Amino acid sequence: TQLLEQSPQFLSIQEGENLTVYCNSSSVFSSLQWYRQEPGEGPVLLVTVVTGGEVKKLKRLTFQFGDARKDSSLHITAAQPGDTGLYLCAGDQTGANNLFFGTGTRLTVIP
Amino acid sequence: ETGVTQSPTHLIKTRGQQVTLRCSSQSGHNTVSWYQQALGQGPQFIFQYYREEENGRGNFPPRFSGLQFPNYSSELNVNALELDDSALYLCASSDWTSLYNEQFFGPGTRLTVL
Numbered sequence: 001t002q003l004l005e006q007s008p009q010f011l012s013i014q015e016g017e018n019l020t021v022y023c024n025s026s027s028v029f030s031s032l033q034w035y036r037q038e039p040g041e042g043p044v045l046l047v048t049v050v051t052g053g054e055v056k057k058l059k060r061l062t063f064q065f066g067d068a069r070k071d072s073s074l075h076i077t078a079a080q081p082g083d084t085g086l087y088l089c090a091g092d093q094t095g096a097n098n099l100f101f102g103t104g105t106r107l108t109v110i111p
Numbered sequence: 112e113t114g115v116t117q118s119p120t121h122l123i124k125t126r127g128q129q130v131t132l133r134c135s136s137q138s139g140h141n142t143v144s145w146y147q148q149a150l151g152q153g154p155q156f157i158f159q160y161y162r163e164e165e166n167g168r169g170n171f172p173p174r175f176s177g178l179q180f181p182n183y184s185s186e187l188n189v190n191a192l193e194l195d196d197s198a199l200y201l202c203a204s205s206d207w208t209s210l211y212n213e214q215f216f217g218p219g220t221r222l223t224v225l
Contacts, residue, residue: 031211033211041218041219042115043201043216044216045214088153097144101154
């Protein structure tokens with residue numbers, strides 16, 4: 001059972017297009033992290049959001065944490081082939097030792 | 112700063128065999144977590160080690176066991192391998208005092224059970 005559901009599961013877009021990935025849950029998280037994973041590698045941490053309503057920007061990537069700290073979104077502007085990968089959200093709950101990972105969104109950006 | 116390393120990178124075993132996977136944590140990190148990532152899915156938490164003791168466990172049977180050594184490196188052992196154990200096994204290290212449980216992953220070990 002996944003605490004976090006991501007949508008869409010797969011996304012294939014042309015270079016230069018914009019896209020948004022969603023991460024939803026019925027549970028509250030003390031923080032939420034986004035990772036990108038490329039084939040043959042482990043997930044790499046992109047950002048951590050901790051406050052409800054928080055917005056963080058990382059170059060062309062914008063991350064938002066929902067007001068109730070149950071959901072998050074990742075928006076990519078002008079996608080590039082280098083953005084291709086598996087995007088994972090992961091939630092941290094107070095008292096838990098582990099991260100709860102989402103189901104993942106596999107993004108392909110076509111040149 | 113040395114990142115998380117894992118060995119071996121790939122492994123092929125048959126049903127019923129036993130396997131040991133190894134992980135060296137990032138320098139300065141004292142906590143190691145292991146995750147199983149099946150094809151097309153997000154990582155699932157197996158267990159975490161801190162101060163050489165298991166400190167939290169996910170929904171995995173006892174045939175999944177581990178160790179942490181004084182230098183914070185860790186092993187994951189799986190006995191009586193089953194076909195469904197085929198997956199990418201990820202090790203992540205972190206600092207116990209980190210506020211947000213941010214974890215730093217190794218490249219993983221791809222285990223295939225035939």
